[in-house]
Amino acid sequence: MDFRTDMAVERRDLYRKANNIEDEIDGVECNAEDLEDIKITRVNITNEQGAKALQKPIGTYITIDVKKINNIAVEKEDKIVEVLAQEITKIVDKHIQKQEEIMIVGLGNLHSTPDSLGSRVVNEVEITRHIKIYLPQYIDENTRSISAISPGVLGTTGIESAEIIRGIVDKVKPKMILAIDSLCSKNVSRINKSIQISDTGIVPGGGVGNARDELSEKSLGIPVIAIRCANCCGNGFYYK
Numbered sequence: 001m002d003f004r005t006d007m008a009v010e011r012r013d014l015y016r017k018a019n020n021i022e023d024e025i026d027g028v029e030c031n032a033e034d035l036e037d038i039k040i041t042r043v044n045i046t047n048e049q050g051a052k053a054l055q056k057p058i059g060t061y062i063t064i065d066v067k068k069i070n071n072i073a074v075e076k077e078d079k080i081v082e083v084l085a086q087e088i089t090k091i092v093d094k095h096i097q098k099q100e101e102i103m104i105v106g107l108g109n110l111h112s113t114p115d116s117l118g119s120r121v122v123n124e125v126e127i128t129r130h131i132k133i134y135l136p137q138y139i140d141e142n143t144r145s146i147s148a149i150s151p152g153v154l155g156t157t158g159i160e161s162a163e164i165i166r167g168i169v170d171k172v173k174p175k176m177i178l179a180i181d182s183l184c185s186k187n188v189s190r191i192n193k194s195i196q197i198s199d200t201g202i203v204p205g206g207g208v209g210n211a212r213d214e215l216s217e218k219s220l221g222i223p224v225i226a227i228r229c230a231n232c233c234g235n236g237f238y239y240k
Helices: 008-018 048-054 074-093 117-122 129-134 161-172
Strands: 028-035 038-045 059-066 102-107 146-152 176-185 194-198 224-233
Touching: 008 028, 008 038, 008 048, 008 059, 008 194, 028 048, 038 048, 038 074, 059 074, 074 176, 074 194, 074 224, 102 117, 102 161, 117 146, 117 176, 146 161, 176 194
Parallel strands: 102 146, 102 176, 176 224
Antiparallel strands: 028 038, 038 059, 059 194, 194 224
16 A cells, blocks of 8 residues: 555554455554543554554554644643653653663754754753763752754755764664654644654654655664654645
8 A cells, every 4th residue: 555644543544444454454453542632542563464564663653642732721731741741651661761861853854844843842852961971960860861963854964864863873872762753644634633652763754755764773773762743744735
């Protein structure tokens, strides 16, 4: 199938519909949880047959869908943040220890609105690595070491993001990467409402047919958790 989406849950639905599958796809497990205005869908690809069907690597894909986000109350916003933080914490804790260093990578083009999410997030991150190294007396010893980088895009740097990140990882030696990026959805109704978290790394541009070098444990030697928000649609719609 020609999937025009990065979302594992959409690929599962499309594959089942195209192949008239009423039960679950072999090698794919899926369960959903409703929390009032938030729906959490967990898709686990467990073997090569499932990976081939969805054209996604074996691993875990968690989708958080927020309903009625345009009219949501402030307290509901706090609940969304809490749910997202809990899901990120659980998937991070599966792969590294509590105090091991994380590097946050903000992917995308700051000057292109639908592709600027990663760069914008990096500007809001509380960085601690330099404090732990140079001013440890001013920070709680249990604080995790956090560094961050926004490598830009090939068109403005002339360098693949994966090449930049590989060089930094070799020097800084974090234990994990959290890669923040925009996400391509098949359904325009998901724009700004759906977040996917996965532990399989990321292929920037893969959802819109412009795949770059992958960022993954295979290519970098450390776990890569991708946190991505639906900002564009495979049918040609973009958030502006």
